[in-house]
Amino acid sequence: MKWVEIIFAICFLQQFAAAQNYTATNGSSYIGSLNVHNNPAAIVNSPLKWDITLFGVQDKHTTNVIEISNYSLLSDPKKSQYIITPGSSKRYGISNSSLNLINARVALNKRSAITFGFNIKSNAFLKTSPYNFIDTISRFADFFSLNEGAQNMKLDMATGGWAELFATYGQTVIDNEYGRLNAGISLKLNKGLSGSFASLANGNFIRFATNPAGYRVTAADVDFGYSSNYDSWDSTKNFSENSRDFFSNTEAGGSFDIGFEWLVKLQSVAGYFEDDAYFDYDWKIGVSVLDIGYSQYRFGSNSTRARDINPNVTDILLDNTFDSTINSVATFRDSLARVFSSMGTYTGQFRVTHPARLVFHIDKFITEAFFLNADISINASSLSSGPNKQLQDLNLVTLTPRWETRKSGFWLPFYYNTRNQFWIGGAVRIGPVLLGVHNWSNIFSNKKLHRGGGYLAIILKAADFTVAKPDRRLDCPP
Numbered sequence: 001m002k003w004v005e006i007i008f009a010i011c012f013l014q015q016f017a018a019a020q021n022y023t024a025t026n027g028s029s030y031i032g033s034l035n036v037h038n039n040p041a042a043i044v045n046s047p048l049k050w051d052i053t054l055f056g057v058q059d060k061h062t063t064n065v066i067e068i069s070n071y072s073l074l075s076d077p078k079k080s081q082y083i084i085t086p087g088s089s090k091r092y093g094i095s096n097s098s099l100n101l102i103n104a105r106v107a108l109n110k111r112s113a114i115t116f117g118f119n120i121k122s123n124a125f126l127k128t129s130p131y132n133f134i135d136t137i138s139r140f141a142d143f144f145s146l147n148e149g150a151q152n153m154k155l156d157m158a159t160g161g162w163a164e165l166f167a168t169y170g171q172t173v174i175d176n177e178y179g180r181l182n183a184g185i186s187l188k189l190n191k192g193l194s195g196s197f198a199s200l201a202n203g204n205f206i207r208f209a210t211n212p213a214g215y216r217v218t219a220a221d222v223d224f225g226y227s228s229n230y231d232s233w234d235s236t237k238n239f240s241e242n243s244r245d246f247f248s249n250t251e252a253g254g255s256f257d258i259g260f261e262w263l264v265k266l267q268s269v270a271g272y273f274e275d276d277a278y279f280d281y282d283w284k285i286g287v288s289v290l291d292i293g294y295s296q297y298r299f300g301s302n303s304t305r306a307r308d309i310n311p312n313v314t315d316i317l318l319d320n321t322f323d324s325t326i327n328s329v330a331t332f333r334d335s336l337a338r339v340f341s342s343m344g345t346y347t348g349q350f351r352v353t354h355p356a357r358l359v360f361h362i363d364k365f366i367t368e369a370f371f372l373n374a375d376i377s378i379n380a381s382s383l384s385s386g387p388n389k390q391l392q393d394l395n396l397v398t399l400t401p402r403w404e405t406r407k408s409g410f411w412l413p414f415y416y417n418t419r420n421q422f423w424i425g426g427a428v429r430i431g432p433v434l435l436g437v438h439n440w441s442n443i444f445s446n447k448k449l450h451r452g453g454g455y456l457a458i459i460l461k462a463a464d465f466t467v468a469k470p471d472r473r474l475d476c477p478p
Contacts, residue, residue: 022058022455023398024411024427024436027363027373029279030404031434031459032105036115036168038359038375039259039288040184043105043113044170047279048406049462050107053117056100058455060394060438062419063093065126069447073437073454080449088132092419094394095124096355100457110278111175115168115186122161122194123355123391129154140315144205144215153203157196158389160352162253162295164190179264186257188293191250195297195352197389198224208314217313222336225303225346226329255293255354261286266365284363289380291354291393302329303346306336313339353390356380373400379418394418406461407431415439421451432458 023038025031032043033053064085071080085091103117131153132146147153170184201221208216229249233242264283321335337343361375377395400413411427415438427436437443439452 022056022427022434022436022457023060023375023395023415023438024400024402024413024425025409025429025434026361026375026398026400027284027371028402028404028409030406030409030461031429032113033103033115033117033459034100034457036103036105036184036186037257038290039261039286039361040115040168040186040257041170041182041259041261041286041288043115043168043184044111044172044182045180045261045263045279045281045284046105046107046113048105048107051105051459051461053100053103054458054460056103056434056455056457056459057098058453058457059095059097060453061093061095061097062394062417062421062451063091063095063126064089065091065093066450067447068449071449072446073443073449075446082450084133084135086134088130090130091126091128093124093126094392094419095122096394097122097453111172113170115170116166118163118165120161120163120193122159123393124157124159125392126155126157128156140318141213141215144207144315145213148207151204153200155198155200156389157198158352158391159194159196160192160295160354160389160391161194162190162192164188164255168257177265179262182261182263184257184259188255188257190253190255190293190295191247192227192253192295192297192352193247193250194227194229195295195350196224196226197350197352215315217309217318217339220306220309222306222340223304223346225350226300227297228300229297231300249298251296251298251349253294253296253351255291257288257290257292259286259288259290259359280365281363282365286359286361286363288359289356290359291356293356294351294353296349296351298349299346300329301345302333304333304336305344305346306340306342307344308340308342310339310341351388353381353388355391355393357393357395369403369405371402371404373402374398375400392418404429411436413438423452425452427455429459432460434459 022034026038028035029046032046033051035042066082067085068082071077099120101118105113105115107113137143166186166188168184168186170182172180173183174181202219204219205215205217208214229246232245232249262285263281266280266282321338326332326335357380358378363371363373365371375398379392381390381392394417396418397416398413400411402411409429413425415423423439425438434457437454441448442452
Protein backbone atom coordinates (compact mmCIF):
# COMPACT_ATOMS: atom_id res chain seq x y z
CA MET A 1 0.00 0.00 0.00
CA LYS A 2 2.92 2.38 0.50
CA TRP A 3 3.40 2.75 -3.25
CA VAL A 4 -0.10 4.28 -3.50
CA GLU A 5 0.88 6.97 -0.99
CA ILE A 6 4.10 7.69 -2.84
CA ILE A 7 2.18 8.22 -6.08
CA PHE A 8 0.02 10.80 -4.31
CA ALA A 9 3.12 12.57 -2.99
CA ILE A 10 4.67 12.73 -6.46
CA CYS A 11 1.46 14.17 -7.90
CA PHE A 12 1.45 17.11 -5.48
CA LEU A 13 5.10 17.91 -4.89
CA GLN A 14 6.21 17.72 -8.51
CA GLN A 15 3.44 19.85 -10.05
CA PHE A 16 5.19 22.79 -11.67
CA ALA A 17 4.74 25.31 -14.28
CA ALA A 18 -2.75 27.41 -12.60
CA ALA A 19 -3.59 30.07 -10.52
CA GLN A 20 -2.21 33.56 -9.96
CA ASN A 21 -0.50 33.43 -6.56
CA TYR A 22 1.89 36.38 -6.32
CA THR A 23 -0.67 37.12 -3.62
CA ALA A 24 1.32 39.66 -1.60
CA THR A 25 1.44 42.11 -4.52
CA ASN A 26 -2.35 42.38 -4.88
CA GLY A 27 -3.37 46.02 -4.91
CA SER A 28 -0.04 47.29 -6.21
CA SER A 29 -0.22 50.11 -8.75
CA TYR A 30 3.23 49.26 -10.13
CA ILE A 31 2.89 45.57 -11.17
CA GLY A 32 -0.11 45.57 -13.49
CA SER A 33 1.43 42.88 -15.70
CA LEU A 34 1.07 40.37 -12.81
CA ASN A 35 -1.95 41.76 -10.94
CA VAL A 36 -4.04 41.42 -14.09
CA HIS A 37 -4.40 37.76 -13.07
CA ASN A 38 -6.11 38.78 -9.82
CA ASN A 39 -8.33 41.46 -11.34
CA PRO A 40 -8.28 42.52 -15.02
CA ALA A 41 -9.36 46.03 -14.01
CA ALA A 42 -6.12 46.45 -12.00
CA ILE A 43 -4.19 47.36 -15.16
CA VAL A 44 -5.93 50.74 -15.53
CA ASN A 45 -4.99 52.66 -12.38
CA SER A 46 -1.21 52.70 -12.78
CA PRO A 47 1.01 55.77 -13.29
CA LEU A 48 3.45 53.75 -15.39
CA LYS A 49 3.34 53.92 -19.18
CA TRP A 50 4.23 50.23 -19.28
CA ASP A 51 5.59 47.35 -17.27
CA ILE A 52 6.69 43.88 -18.43
CA THR A 53 7.13 40.70 -16.44
CA LEU A 54 9.90 39.06 -18.44
CA PHE A 55 9.82 35.96 -16.28
CA GLY A 56 7.84 34.87 -13.26
CA VAL A 57 7.49 31.55 -11.49
CA GLN A 58 5.46 30.71 -8.39
CA ASP A 59 4.21 27.71 -6.47
CA LYS A 60 1.81 27.35 -3.56
CA HIS A 61 1.07 23.91 -2.13
CA THR A 62 -0.02 22.00 0.95
CA THR A 63 -0.50 18.31 1.70
CA ASN A 64 -0.78 15.97 4.66
CA VAL A 65 0.06 12.89 2.59
CA ILE A 66 3.73 13.20 3.50
CA GLU A 67 5.86 15.04 6.07
CA ILE A 68 9.27 16.46 5.12
CA SER A 69 12.02 16.84 7.71
CA ASN A 70 15.66 18.03 7.83
CA TYR A 71 15.06 20.37 4.93
CA SER A 72 14.36 24.08 4.43
CA LEU A 73 15.04 26.44 1.54
CA LEU A 74 18.38 27.31 3.19
CA SER A 75 19.56 23.75 3.89
CA ASP A 76 21.22 20.97 1.93
CA PRO A 77 18.56 18.94 0.06
CA LYS A 78 20.78 15.84 0.28
CA LYS A 79 19.99 15.67 4.00
CA SER A 80 16.23 15.86 3.53
CA GLN A 81 13.93 13.06 4.66
CA TYR A 82 10.25 12.33 4.31
CA ILE A 83 7.74 9.95 5.82
CA ILE A 84 4.27 8.91 4.75
CA THR A 85 2.07 10.60 7.35
CA PRO A 86 0.82 7.98 9.87
CA GLY A 87 -2.51 7.94 11.69
CA SER A 88 -6.19 8.10 10.88
CA SER A 89 -7.33 11.16 8.94
CA LYS A 90 -8.63 12.49 5.67
CA ARG A 91 -5.76 12.94 3.21
CA TYR A 92 -5.57 16.01 1.00
CA GLY A 93 -3.25 17.81 -1.37
CA ILE A 94 -3.54 21.08 -3.31
CA SER A 95 -0.94 22.59 -5.63
CA ASN A 96 -1.28 25.87 -7.58
CA SER A 97 1.68 26.76 -9.81
CA SER A 98 2.42 29.00 -12.78
CA LEU A 99 5.14 30.16 -15.14
CA ASN A 100 4.68 33.63 -16.66
CA LEU A 101 6.62 34.65 -19.77
CA ILE A 102 6.51 38.13 -21.33
CA ASN A 103 3.41 39.41 -19.56
CA ALA A 104 3.26 43.02 -20.80
CA ARG A 105 1.03 45.90 -19.73
CA VAL A 106 0.80 49.04 -21.89
CA ALA A 107 -1.16 52.19 -21.00
CA LEU A 108 -3.04 53.53 -24.03
CA ASN A 109 -3.78 56.64 -21.98
CA LYS A 110 -4.54 57.31 -18.33
CA ARG A 111 -8.07 55.89 -18.74
CA SER A 112 -7.33 52.63 -20.59
CA ALA A 113 -4.67 49.93 -20.89
CA ILE A 114 -4.02 46.54 -22.44
CA THR A 115 -2.10 43.49 -21.23
CA PHE A 116 -1.02 40.34 -23.06
CA GLY A 117 1.33 37.41 -22.54
CA PHE A 118 2.03 33.69 -22.33
CA ASN A 119 1.66 31.44 -19.27
CA ILE A 120 2.11 27.79 -18.38
CA LYS A 121 -0.08 26.70 -15.49
CA SER A 122 -0.81 23.59 -13.48
CA ASN A 123 -3.07 22.65 -10.61
CA ALA A 124 -3.49 19.43 -8.66
CA PHE A 125 -6.15 18.44 -6.17
CA LEU A 126 -6.58 15.36 -3.96
CA LYS A 127 -8.99 14.43 -1.18
CA THR A 128 -9.84 11.12 0.47
CA SER A 129 -12.19 9.81 3.10
CA PRO A 130 -10.63 9.08 6.52
CA TYR A 131 -8.34 6.06 6.71
CA ASN A 132 -5.62 4.78 9.00
CA PHE A 133 -2.06 4.21 7.82
CA ILE A 134 1.37 3.36 9.20
CA ASP A 135 4.54 3.05 7.18
CA THR A 136 5.11 -0.60 8.13
CA ILE A 137 2.18 -1.71 5.96
CA SER A 138 3.36 -4.24 3.38
CA ARG A 139 0.18 -6.22 2.66
CA PHE A 140 -3.45 -5.39 1.94
CA ALA A 141 -4.41 -7.35 5.08
CA ASP A 142 -2.37 -4.88 7.16
CA PHE A 143 -4.28 -1.97 5.67
CA PHE A 144 -7.67 -3.63 6.11
CA SER A 145 -6.95 -4.57 9.75
CA LEU A 146 -6.19 -0.92 10.56
CA ASN A 147 -9.42 0.22 8.93
CA GLU A 148 -12.01 -2.31 10.05
CA GLY A 149 -15.40 -0.66 10.26
CA ALA A 150 -14.65 1.90 7.53
CA GLN A 151 -17.42 2.18 4.97
CA ASN A 152 -17.76 3.72 1.53
CA MET A 153 -14.09 4.72 1.33
CA LYS A 154 -13.41 7.17 -1.44
CA LEU A 155 -10.73 9.13 -3.23
CA ASP A 156 -10.87 11.97 -5.75
CA MET A 157 -7.85 13.30 -7.58
CA ALA A 158 -7.43 15.60 -10.58
CA THR A 159 -4.52 17.36 -12.22
CA GLY A 160 -4.43 19.82 -15.09
CA GLY A 161 -1.62 21.58 -16.90
CA TRP A 162 -1.97 23.92 -19.85
CA ALA A 163 -0.22 26.63 -21.88
CA GLU A 164 -2.19 29.79 -22.54
CA LEU A 165 -2.09 33.02 -24.50
CA PHE A 166 -4.11 35.86 -23.01
CA ALA A 167 -5.10 39.42 -23.80
CA THR A 168 -6.74 41.96 -21.49
CA TYR A 169 -8.45 45.29 -22.03
CA GLY A 170 -9.21 47.69 -19.16
CA GLN A 171 -11.14 50.95 -19.30
CA THR A 172 -12.47 53.65 -16.99
CA VAL A 173 -16.27 53.59 -17.33
CA ILE A 174 -17.34 56.08 -14.63
CA ASP A 175 -15.40 59.10 -13.36
CA ASN A 176 -16.80 61.78 -11.08
CA GLU A 177 -15.62 64.00 -8.24
CA TYR A 178 -16.00 61.23 -5.65
CA GLY A 179 -14.63 58.16 -7.38
CA ARG A 180 -13.76 56.25 -10.50
CA LEU A 181 -14.92 52.83 -11.75
CA ASN A 182 -12.53 50.78 -13.86
CA ALA A 183 -13.51 47.55 -15.65
CA GLY A 184 -11.44 44.89 -17.37
CA ILE A 185 -11.79 41.58 -19.16
CA SER A 186 -9.22 38.91 -20.06
CA LEU A 187 -9.69 36.32 -22.80
CA LYS A 188 -7.47 33.22 -22.79
CA LEU A 189 -6.82 30.50 -25.33
CA ASN A 190 -5.04 27.39 -24.10
CA LYS A 191 -3.61 24.03 -25.09
CA GLY A 192 -4.06 21.19 -22.61
CA LEU A 193 -0.55 19.83 -21.95
CA SER A 194 -1.25 17.27 -19.22
CA GLY A 195 -4.50 16.13 -17.63
CA SER A 196 -5.42 13.22 -15.40
CA PHE A 197 -7.96 12.09 -12.83
CA ALA A 198 -8.54 9.11 -10.56
CA SER A 199 -11.38 8.18 -8.25
CA LEU A 200 -12.42 5.42 -5.90
CA ALA A 201 -16.01 5.28 -4.68
CA ASN A 202 -18.05 2.89 -2.53
CA GLY A 203 -14.96 1.08 -1.24
CA ASN A 204 -16.15 -1.57 1.23
CA PHE A 205 -14.68 -4.77 2.70
CA ILE A 206 -15.41 -7.35 5.39
CA ARG A 207 -13.36 -9.74 7.49
CA PHE A 208 -14.20 -13.37 6.71
CA ALA A 209 -11.52 -15.18 8.73
CA THR A 210 -9.85 -14.57 12.07
CA ASN A 211 -6.78 -16.76 12.49
CA PRO A 212 -5.06 -15.52 10.48
CA ALA A 213 -7.27 -12.55 9.63
CA GLY A 214 -8.64 -12.63 6.10
CA TYR A 215 -10.52 -9.89 4.26
CA ARG A 216 -12.76 -9.73 1.21
CA VAL A 217 -13.64 -6.64 -0.86
CA THR A 218 -17.41 -6.39 -1.27
CA ALA A 219 -17.72 -3.25 -3.41
CA ALA A 220 -15.67 -0.65 -5.22
CA ASP A 221 -15.93 1.64 -8.26
CA VAL A 222 -12.66 2.72 -9.87
CA ASP A 223 -12.12 5.35 -12.56
CA PHE A 224 -8.97 6.87 -13.97
CA GLY A 225 -8.03 8.77 -17.08
CA TYR A 226 -5.10 10.65 -18.55
CA SER A 227 -4.32 12.73 -21.60
CA SER A 228 -3.45 10.86 -24.80
CA ASN A 229 -0.20 12.75 -25.48
CA TYR A 230 1.47 10.46 -22.93
CA ASP A 231 0.73 7.54 -25.26
CA SER A 232 2.82 9.21 -27.97
CA TRP A 233 6.03 8.99 -25.91
CA ASP A 234 8.23 6.36 -27.56
CA SER A 235 11.46 5.07 -26.02
CA THR A 236 12.86 4.43 -29.51
CA LYS A 237 12.69 8.16 -30.38
CA ASN A 238 14.96 10.93 -29.16
CA PHE A 239 13.84 13.67 -26.78
CA SER A 240 13.27 16.22 -29.54
CA GLU A 241 11.00 13.88 -31.50
CA ASN A 242 9.08 12.84 -28.41
CA SER A 243 8.60 16.46 -27.34
CA ARG A 244 7.27 17.41 -30.76
CA ASP A 245 4.78 14.53 -30.72
CA PHE A 246 3.79 15.26 -27.11
CA PHE A 247 2.91 18.90 -27.78
CA SER A 248 1.27 18.24 -31.15
CA ASN A 249 -1.24 15.82 -29.60
CA THR A 250 -2.99 18.47 -27.51
CA GLU A 251 -6.52 19.88 -27.47
CA ALA A 252 -7.67 23.51 -27.40
CA GLY A 253 -9.59 25.11 -24.55
CA GLY A 254 -10.38 28.56 -23.23
CA SER A 255 -11.30 30.70 -20.25
CA PHE A 256 -11.90 34.30 -19.23
CA ASP A 257 -11.63 36.71 -16.28
CA ILE A 258 -13.72 39.79 -15.62
CA GLY A 259 -13.21 42.43 -12.95
CA PHE A 260 -14.15 45.86 -11.60
CA GLU A 261 -12.41 48.36 -9.32
CA TRP A 262 -14.00 51.36 -7.60
CA LEU A 263 -11.51 54.00 -6.47
CA VAL A 264 -12.62 56.42 -3.76
CA LYS A 265 -10.72 59.62 -4.47
CA LEU A 266 -8.76 61.60 -1.93
CA GLN A 267 -10.76 64.68 -1.02
CA SER A 268 -7.72 66.95 -0.66
CA VAL A 269 -7.62 69.86 -3.07
CA ALA A 270 -5.01 69.54 -5.81
CA GLY A 271 -3.15 72.53 -7.19
CA TYR A 272 -3.96 73.91 -10.62
CA PHE A 273 -1.08 72.07 -12.33
CA GLU A 274 -1.20 68.89 -10.21
CA ASP A 275 -2.42 66.41 -12.79
CA ASP A 276 -0.25 63.77 -11.05
CA ALA A 277 -2.96 63.40 -8.38
CA TYR A 278 -5.08 61.53 -10.93
CA PHE A 279 -3.97 58.06 -9.74
CA ASP A 280 -4.24 58.83 -6.01
CA TYR A 281 -6.99 57.14 -4.03
CA ASP A 282 -8.19 56.75 -0.47
CA TRP A 283 -9.84 53.33 -0.95
CA LYS A 284 -9.68 50.88 -3.83
CA ILE A 285 -12.45 48.24 -3.80
CA GLY A 286 -12.38 45.41 -6.32
CA VAL A 287 -14.37 42.36 -7.34
CA SER A 288 -13.43 39.83 -10.00
CA VAL A 289 -14.50 36.45 -11.33
CA LEU A 290 -11.46 34.42 -12.40
CA ASP A 291 -10.63 31.31 -14.44
CA ILE A 292 -14.09 30.66 -15.86
CA GLY A 293 -13.24 27.96 -18.38
CA TYR A 294 -11.44 24.71 -18.94
CA SER A 295 -8.54 22.89 -20.55
CA GLN A 296 -9.39 19.96 -22.79
CA TYR A 297 -7.68 16.62 -23.37
CA ARG A 298 -8.19 13.46 -25.37
CA PHE A 299 -8.37 10.26 -23.36
CA GLY A 300 -5.28 8.06 -23.28
CA SER A 301 -5.76 4.53 -24.60
CA ASN A 302 -5.77 2.92 -21.13
CA SER A 303 -8.21 5.31 -19.43
CA THR A 304 -10.51 2.99 -17.52
CA ARG A 305 -13.87 2.61 -15.82
CA ALA A 306 -14.12 -0.48 -13.56
CA ARG A 307 -17.35 -1.71 -11.96
CA ASP A 308 -18.81 -4.85 -10.33
CA ILE A 309 -16.17 -6.36 -8.10
CA ASN A 310 -15.66 -10.09 -8.65
CA PRO A 311 -16.67 -12.49 -5.87
CA ASN A 312 -13.92 -13.71 -3.56
CA VAL A 313 -11.56 -10.78 -4.12
CA THR A 314 -9.49 -11.33 -1.00
CA ASP A 315 -6.50 -9.53 0.46
CA ILE A 316 -4.26 -12.38 -0.77
CA LEU A 317 -5.59 -12.02 -4.33
CA LEU A 318 -4.91 -8.29 -4.19
CA ASP A 319 -1.35 -8.89 -2.94
CA ASN A 320 -0.70 -11.26 -5.84
CA THR A 321 -2.37 -8.99 -8.39
CA PHE A 322 -0.97 -5.55 -7.51
CA ASP A 323 2.69 -6.39 -7.05
CA SER A 324 6.09 -5.21 -8.26
CA THR A 325 5.42 -6.41 -11.82
CA ILE A 326 3.18 -3.39 -12.46
CA ASN A 327 5.38 -0.97 -14.37
CA SER A 328 2.93 0.84 -16.66
CA VAL A 329 -0.66 2.02 -16.94
CA ALA A 330 -1.38 -0.88 -19.29
CA THR A 331 -0.24 -3.53 -16.80
CA PHE A 332 -2.19 -1.81 -14.04
CA ARG A 333 -5.32 -1.98 -16.20
CA ASP A 334 -4.67 -5.68 -16.86
CA SER A 335 -4.43 -6.22 -13.11
CA LEU A 336 -7.77 -4.48 -12.57
CA ALA A 337 -9.36 -6.90 -15.04
CA ARG A 338 -8.62 -9.74 -12.60
CA VAL A 339 -10.62 -7.94 -9.91
CA PHE A 340 -13.61 -6.43 -11.75
CA SER A 341 -16.13 -8.15 -14.01
CA SER A 342 -17.14 -4.98 -15.85
CA MET A 343 -14.36 -3.01 -17.51
CA GLY A 344 -14.84 -0.04 -19.81
CA THR A 345 -12.49 2.29 -21.67
CA TYR A 346 -12.96 6.04 -21.72
CA THR A 347 -12.74 7.44 -25.25
CA GLY A 348 -13.11 10.83 -26.84
CA GLN A 349 -12.38 14.02 -24.93
CA PHE A 350 -12.51 15.12 -21.32
CA ARG A 351 -12.19 18.48 -19.63
CA VAL A 352 -10.51 19.72 -16.49
CA THR A 353 -12.34 22.83 -15.33
CA HIS A 354 -10.09 25.61 -14.09
CA PRO A 355 -10.23 26.74 -10.42
CA ALA A 356 -13.03 29.27 -10.86
CA ARG A 357 -13.34 31.71 -7.97
CA LEU A 358 -14.91 34.99 -6.90
CA VAL A 359 -12.39 37.45 -5.47
CA PHE A 360 -13.02 40.57 -3.37
CA HIS A 361 -10.24 42.94 -2.38
CA ILE A 362 -9.97 46.23 -0.54
CA ASP A 363 -6.87 48.41 -0.70
CA LYS A 364 -6.51 51.29 1.78
CA PHE A 365 -4.03 54.14 1.49
CA ILE A 366 -2.56 54.79 4.96
CA THR A 367 0.12 57.44 4.60
CA GLU A 368 3.02 58.26 2.28
CA ALA A 369 3.89 54.89 0.65
CA PHE A 370 2.06 52.66 3.14
CA PHE A 371 -1.03 50.65 2.17
CA LEU A 372 -3.11 47.81 3.61
CA ASN A 373 -4.71 45.21 1.34
CA ALA A 374 -7.37 42.60 2.21
CA ASP A 375 -8.20 39.83 -0.27
CA ILE A 376 -10.97 37.19 -0.02
CA SER A 377 -11.18 34.34 -2.55
CA ILE A 378 -14.29 32.13 -2.73
CA ASN A 379 -14.10 28.89 -4.70
CA ALA A 380 -16.75 28.62 -7.40
CA SER A 381 -15.87 25.06 -8.41
CA SER A 382 -16.21 21.57 -6.95
CA LEU A 383 -15.27 18.06 -7.96
CA SER A 384 -17.73 16.38 -10.32
CA SER A 385 -18.72 12.72 -10.28
CA GLY A 386 -18.03 12.06 -13.96
CA PRO A 387 -14.85 12.05 -16.06
CA ASN A 388 -14.80 15.83 -16.34
CA LYS A 389 -13.02 17.18 -13.25
CA GLN A 390 -12.77 20.56 -11.57
CA LEU A 391 -9.75 22.04 -9.80
CA GLN A 392 -9.67 24.24 -6.72
CA ASP A 393 -7.55 27.16 -5.57
CA LEU A 394 -5.80 27.31 -2.18
CA ASN A 395 -6.38 31.01 -1.46
CA LEU A 396 -9.04 32.08 1.04
CA VAL A 397 -8.19 35.22 3.08
CA THR A 398 -5.04 37.33 2.81
CA LEU A 399 -4.21 40.52 4.74
CA THR A 400 -1.13 42.38 3.48
CA PRO A 401 0.47 45.58 4.76
CA ARG A 402 2.92 47.01 2.21
CA TRP A 403 5.34 49.85 1.67
CA GLU A 404 5.84 50.53 -2.01
CA THR A 405 7.29 53.01 -4.47
CA ARG A 406 8.11 52.68 -8.14
CA LYS A 407 11.62 51.37 -7.44
CA SER A 408 11.06 49.13 -4.42
CA GLY A 409 8.48 47.50 -2.20
CA PHE A 410 8.11 45.38 0.94
CA TRP A 411 5.14 43.13 1.77
CA LEU A 412 4.16 41.11 4.86
CA PRO A 413 1.14 38.94 3.89
CA PHE A 414 -0.89 36.98 6.46
CA TYR A 415 -2.66 33.98 4.90
CA TYR A 416 -5.55 31.84 6.05
CA ASN A 417 -6.10 29.18 3.37
CA THR A 418 -8.85 26.72 2.45
CA ARG A 419 -7.19 24.00 4.59
CA ASN A 420 -7.62 26.17 7.72
CA GLN A 421 -3.88 26.85 7.87
CA PHE A 422 -2.39 30.18 8.96
CA TRP A 423 0.81 31.27 7.23
CA ILE A 424 2.93 34.40 7.42
CA GLY A 425 4.86 35.21 4.27
CA GLY A 426 6.98 38.02 2.94
CA ALA A 427 8.14 39.62 -0.29
CA VAL A 428 10.60 42.25 -1.42
CA ARG A 429 10.98 44.09 -4.73
CA ILE A 430 14.22 45.91 -5.42
CA GLY A 431 14.58 47.30 -8.92
CA PRO A 432 13.38 44.64 -11.39
CA VAL A 433 13.52 41.67 -8.99
CA LEU A 434 10.51 40.47 -6.99
CA LEU A 435 11.20 37.66 -4.50
CA GLY A 436 8.76 36.21 -1.99
CA VAL A 437 7.72 33.26 0.15
CA HIS A 438 4.20 32.22 1.14
CA ASN A 439 5.30 30.72 4.45
CA TRP A 440 8.39 31.86 6.39
CA SER A 441 8.50 28.36 7.93
CA ASN A 442 9.88 27.14 4.58
CA ILE A 443 13.05 29.08 5.45
CA PHE A 444 13.27 28.99 9.24
CA SER A 445 11.87 25.51 9.95
CA ASN A 446 13.28 22.21 8.66
CA LYS A 447 9.94 20.35 8.71
CA LYS A 448 7.40 22.60 6.96
CA LEU A 449 8.43 22.53 3.31
CA HIS A 450 5.34 20.51 2.31
CA ARG A 451 3.22 23.55 3.24
CA GLY A 452 4.05 26.84 1.58
CA GLY A 453 5.84 27.86 -1.59
CA GLY A 454 7.30 31.00 -3.09
CA TYR A 455 7.77 33.13 -6.18
CA LEU A 456 10.35 34.97 -8.25
CA ALA A 457 9.75 37.49 -11.01
CA ILE A 458 11.79 39.83 -13.17
CA ILE A 459 9.76 42.98 -13.88
CA LEU A 460 10.83 45.88 -16.08
CA LYS A 461 9.05 49.23 -15.73
CA ALA A 462 8.91 52.42 -17.74
CA ALA A 463 11.11 55.28 -16.67
CA ASP A 464 8.36 57.70 -17.69
CA PHE A 465 4.89 58.04 -16.23
CA THR A 466 1.57 58.35 -17.93
CA VAL A 467 1.31 61.81 -16.35
CA ALA A 468 3.93 64.23 -15.09
CA LYS A 469 4.66 62.66 -11.68
CA PRO A 470 3.76 59.29 -10.18
CA ASP A 471 2.12 60.05 -6.86
CA ARG A 472 1.50 63.26 -4.91
CA ARG A 473 1.61 61.31 -1.63
CA LEU A 474 5.36 60.89 -2.04
CA ASP A 475 6.00 64.63 -2.18
CA CYS A 476 7.26 66.53 0.88
CA PRO A 477 4.45 68.14 2.89
CA PRO A 478 3.96 71.90 2.40
